[in-house]
Amino acid sequence: MSGRNRVRIVGGEWRSRLVRFPGTPGLRPTPDRVRETLFNWLGQRLDGLACVDLFAGSGALGFEALSRGAARVVMVERDREALDALRAAAVELGARGAEVVAGDALGWLARGADKFDVAFVDPPYASDLAVRALAGLPARLRPGARVYVESARPLELPAQWRMLREGRAGAVRFALHEFNPPETPSQ
Numbered sequence: 394m395s396g397r398n399r400v401r402i403v404g405g406e407w408r409s410r411l412v413r414f415p416g417t418p419g420l421r422p423t424p425d426r427v428r429e430t431l432f433n434w435l436g437q438r439l440d441g442l443a444c445v446d447l448f449a450g451s452g453a454l455g456f457e458a459l460s461r462g463a464a465r466v467v468m469v470e471r472d473r474e475a476l477d478a479l480r481a482a483a484v485e486l487g488a489r490g491a492e493v494v495a496g497d498a499l500g501w502l503a504r505g506a507d508k509f510d511v512a513f514v515d516p517p518y519a520s521d522l523a524v525r526a527l528a529g530l531p532a533r534l535r536p537g538a539r540v541y542v543e544s545a546r547p548l549e550l551p552a553q554w555r556m557l558r559e560g561r562a563g564a565v566r567f568a569l570h571e572f573n574p575p576e577t578p579s580q
Contacts, residue, residue, distance in 0.1 A: 400453045403429050404437065405460030412482045414451035415474035419517050422451040423543065427562050431541055432461060434558045434569045435511065439463040442510040445533070447498040447526050452479045454513040454541070459488050463511070467492045469501045498522070502529035511539050518545035518564075527554065531574060538572040 399411045400422040414420060423431070431454075440462035446455035449468035458466050468491060470476050476495050483491040494501060499522070512530055516522035523544050530540065531553065539557070542548065544566050550556075553575060559568035 400451050401425060402453075402457055402460050404432060404457070405462065407456065407460040407486055410460075410486060412452055412456055412486075414478045414482075415472075417450075417472050417474055420450045420472070420475060422453040423515060423567075424562060424565070427543075427560070427565060427567055428453060428457055430560055431567065431569065432457060435539060437461060439511065443467075443508070444511040444513065445469065445509045446513045447502070448514070448516040448522065449479060449493075450475055450515070452482055454515065455479075455491065456482060456486065456488065458511065458513075459486075459490050463490060465490045465492065467494055467507070467509075469494045469496060469498045471495065471497050499525055499529055502526065502533055505533065507533065508535045509533055509538060510535055511541070513541045515541075515543040518543075524548060531572065534572045536572065536574050540570045540572060541567065542570065543567045 398414050398416050402410050403425050438461055439458050441464045444458045444463045444466045446468045449470040455466040455468040479493045514523055514526045554570040557569045557571050
């Protein structure tokens with residue numbers, strides 16, 4: 394890993410600590426400024442929350458959440474080098490709430506039953522994976538869960554996703570949504 398392949402945690406317990414990641418093609422950590430904006434939107438502290446970082450890559454979002462008090466962050470990644478770097482960073486930071494999972498994010502969503510308060514969806518831009526992940530997420534979210542999405546273009550989402558905030562930094566579009574499941578009729 395080269396000296397350039399590092400990302401700085403911008404807030405919380407591990408503020409200013411560096412997380413190293415491999416030079417895997419297409420792996421692009423969420424920039425510091427965008428992460429700072431996101432965590433301002435989320436309220437700075439995530440004390441006791443369960444989070445999932447789909448397409449974890451460098452782990453910038455997941456480690457930032459842990460640094461800010463999240464009780465648990467599941468980081469799903471399929472690239473072997475990125476997985477090794479995520480595991481090494483978790484050990485180096487002493488990140489007890491980090492769970493690094495090797496696998497495809499969409500397959501992982503379909504297999505589990507755990508529920509989450511916050512989800513980070515930041516797949517490769519030249520794919521339809523953001524829309525596909527959002528389609529699979531409802532079964533894994535608690536009502537009112539917040540979902541952060543990065544994409545190259547605006548996404549058309551069903552009514553169960555209420556946009557809370559959105560922004561843009563260069564080619565990156567980012568938005569924070571709230572999950573509101575449809576009401577189930579009472580029997």
